[in-house]
Amino acid sequence: MTDxxxxxxxxxxxxxxxxxxxxxxxVVLMCAYSAEGAMGLIINKVSDDLRLHDLMxxxxxxxxxxxKDRLVHFGxxxxxxxxxxxxxxxxxxxxxxxEIGEDFAMTATLDILEDLGxxxxxxxxxxxxxxxxxxxxxxxxxxxxxxxxxCDATVELVFxxxxxxxxxxxxxxxxxxxxxxxxxxGHA
Numbered sequence: 001m002t003d004x005x006x007x008x009x010x011x012x013x014x015x016x017x018x019x020x021x022x023x024x025x026x027v028v029l030m031c032a033y034s035a036e037g038a039m040g041l042i043i044n045k046v047s048d049d050l051r052l053h054d055l056m057x058x059x060x061x062x063x064x065x066x067x068k069d070r071l072v073h074f075g076x077x078x079x080x081x082x083x084x085x086x087x088x089x090x091x092x093x094x095x096x097x098x099e100i101g102e103d104f105a106m107t108a109t110l111d112i113l114e115d116l117g118x119x120x121x122x123x124x125x126x127x128x129x130x131x132x133x134x135x136x137x138x139x140x141x142x143x144x145x146x147x148x149x150x151c152d153a154t155v156e157l158v159f160x161x162x163x164x165x166x167x168x169x170x171x172x173x174x175x176x177x178x179x180x181x182x183x184x185x186g187h188a
Contacts, residue, residue: 005150007033007139009101011157012040013149013170016181022077025167028132029086029153031098031106038134041075041086041106043126043158044166052127055083056117059110063117071163075128084128085112088155091122103155124159149174 012028028040052070056063075084085107089099095109115121134142142148151174161169168178 005140007038007150009104009153011043011151011153011170012139013151013167013174015146015149018147023132026132027166027170028076029100029104029158031086031100031131033139035136037136038139040132041084041126041128042073042132043086043128044163045074046071046163047074047129050129052116055127055129056113059113061110061113061117064119067117070127073126073128073163075130076132078131078133080130082108082130083113084108084131085116085122085125086128086158087112087122087125088159091115091125101153104153104158124155126159149176 007030010030012026012030014023014026018024018026023042025044026042027044029043030038030040032039050072051068052072053063053068055072056067087105087107089103089105091097091105091107091112093107093109093111095111097105097107099105112121113127116125139148143150149171151170157166157169157173171178171181
């Protein structure tokens, strides 16, 4: 018998038949995965009405003008008022940073926002509100029911690909044409 799958640092790619509309066409970077449950951040959905500059202003954190148009992501439906910063490795918070695989890290303390505001934070980062969470066995059941595909996460896909293209590009990394997949799956 093989060891259970390790999804830490992997991407979950929502299948077209995903029953939960909050996850339709989502790409989730898995930040923590164990027998106790799983936690990840949706990396391809952004807030329509909130920019990072606005968020920082609400938190009384000074920012420089080039942050005005930077997007805030919808990280998932759990604790939607809580912030997370997914970033490249190399930046470490003085309070707490969790490493995720070889290329990524996550910081959920205010000091990273202060560092970003002062231009000292990580060069590549996704600021997200909320997260996606699963209880013990829940994610495995969803994968077994073909709700999710899994693939490797790359820095290019996570940080450099336009958020609107991440789902298609993640499927393409698996050799799957999204148009064919969507046409075959039909509509709910």
